[in-house]
Amino acid sequence: MKTYSVKEAYVTLQGEGAQTGRAAVFLRFAGCNLWTGLERDRTKAVCQFCDTDFVGTDGENGGKFSGAEALADHVAALWARDDRAQGVPGYVVCTGGEPLLQLDAPLIDALKQRGFEIGVETNGTVRAPEGLDWVCVSPKANAGLVQTEGDELKLVYPQAEPEAQPERFEMLQFRHFFLQPKDDNRQADNIAAAAAYCMKHPKWRLSLQTHKLIGLP
Numbered sequence: 081m082k083t084y085s086v087k088e089a090y091v092t093l094q095g096e097g098a099q100t101g102r103a104a105v106f107l108r109f110a111g112c113n114l115w116t117g118l119e120r121d122r123t124k125a126v127c128q129f130c131d132t133d134f135v136g137t138d139g140e141n142g143g144k145f146s147g148a149e150a151l152a153d154h155v156a157a158l159w160a161r162d163d164r165a166q167g168v169p170g171y172v173v174c175t176g177g178e179p180l181l182q183l184d185a186p187l188i189d190a191l192k193q194r195g196f197e198i199g200v201e202t203n204g205t206v207r208a209p210e211g212l213d214w215v216c217v218s219p220k221a222n223a224g225l226v227q228t229e230g231d232e233l234k235l236v237y238p239q240a241e242p243e244a245q246p247e248r249f250e251m252l253q254f255r256h257f258f259l260q261p262k263d264d265n266r267q268a269d270n271i272a273a274a275a276a277y278c279m280k281h282p283k284w285r286l287s288l289q290t291h292k293l294i295g296l297p
Contacts, residue, residue, distance in 0.1 A: 085110040088139025091162040095291025104171040112177040134177030152190035170196040180206035229253035258287035
């Protein structure tokens with residue numbers, strides 16, 4: 081039986097992109113294929129600007145879950161006991177790290193059986209399985225992109241590498257295209273640059289991390 085490693089899981093509002101403001105269970109899987117998550121390895125990582133802790137299983141409601149049914153029960157219990165979720169169909173955002181290293185057909189089926197709509201936030205280097213309701217891809221420079229269609233492409237901006245410029249992605253098959261300002265010590269400049277690009281290229285929309293702005297997890 082497969083064991084799923086989960087860093088953390090909690091109910092909050094989606095803070096980014098087209099689903100901003102929607103209540104959801106955030107299911108953060110441990111592990112990523114572009115960085116170990118350890119600071120000593122950051123400068124050697126494919127993705128060097130990640131702002132998320134996805135190492136281990138010691139976060140809020142995290143742990144190791146034996147089998148898809150056990151993890152789906154865990155997600156359903158978190159949703160059921162949260163006042164914001166009463167009477168509303170369940171929505172779960174599978175994120176990471178890189179969730180598609182673990183998210184698979186049995187877990188998708190188990191979550192569907194419990195009435196959940198399923199979204200995923202992926203770096204696009206692993207093909208998404210069938211059955212997902214919302215696919216958000218956030219491509220990274222120097223990472224092979226295999227998931228070239230979906231609902232939302234959310235590009236962290238700016239990235240200096242030619243492989244991560246917006247024009248490389250705008251012909252892909254996505255419904256929404258977002259630029260998300262890089263969260264670093266030049267954040268104000270990054271917001272201004274992303275906004276200016278969106279003004280000149282209306283296909284792209286600005287995505288801010290509103291959960292950080294209002295103090296949500």
